[in-house]
Amino acid sequence: MEILLIRHGESEADILNVHEGRADFSLTDLGRQQVSLMAKKVKLEFPPDFIWASTLQRASETGELLSETVNCPVEYEEQLMEFNNGVQAGLSFEEAKKYPKPQYLHERYREGESHIEFRMRIESIFSEIISVNNYNRIAIVAHGGVINCILRSFFGMGISKDYYFKLGDTSISFLELVERNKIVHFINNISHLDPLKQLR
Structure with a gap:
């Protein structure tokens, strides 16, 4: 089974310079251009x-546009939503400073989830997606934090956040499961965005 992990395009939160997480922002015009180029590739x-796509707008829009381009079905899954950062969601970086940052993996932002809970949530839905899959190749359209959790799980990494995979807008990562073997074709491919660089 081949698995594409695709991050959503640029969202309005990137322009507003606010914490995103569970804050539900849509794609920007640039984000839609990014998605169009990614989908063509x-x-x-x-x-x-x-x-499979997260239900948050920036990811669900990305999943919908990809689905229309490649002409295949898409299912929206709440468990693929980004880390629940509670009261921090939607706040400016300055405003968010008034809320203490969790110091340990089991601690939460108020009304949010801990990093342990986040990792377990993503491990669970990733396992479910794989177990019910009957397709040769699937795509999971989600968020940077979600894809990081999937990659850490795929590599058998511990629960700690010692390693971080930097993922650009509409980045594509390509994994494969062949019986008991795990194959990594590539991570964070954003070569499809080159035409946008030339326009700047």
């Missing part, structure tokens, strides 16, 4: 048979 090189 995916359709040409490794079109999925089925797409």
Whole structure:
């Protein structure tokens, strides 16, 4: 089974310079351009048979546009939502400073979840997606934090956050499961965004 991990495009939160997480912002015009380029690359090189996408707007819009481009079904899954940062969601970086940052993996922002709970949530839904999958190639369209959790799980990393995978807007990571073997084709491919660089 081949697995594409795709991060959403630029969202309004990136322009407003606020904490995102569970704050539900839509894609920007640039974000939609990024998604269009990503979808064309995916359709040409490794079109999925089925797409799973987070229900938050920035990811669900990305999943919908990808689905329309490659002409395959998409299912929206709440458990693929980004880390629940509670009261921090939607606040400016300055405003958020009034709330103490969790010091330990088991601590939460008020009304949010801990990093342990987040990792376990993503491990659980990733396991479920794999176990019910009947397709040769699937795509999971989600968020940087979610994809980091999936990659840490795939590599068998511990619960700590010692390693962080930097993922650009609409980045594509390509994994494969062949019986008991785990294959990493690539991580954080954003070559499809090159045409946008030329326009600057």
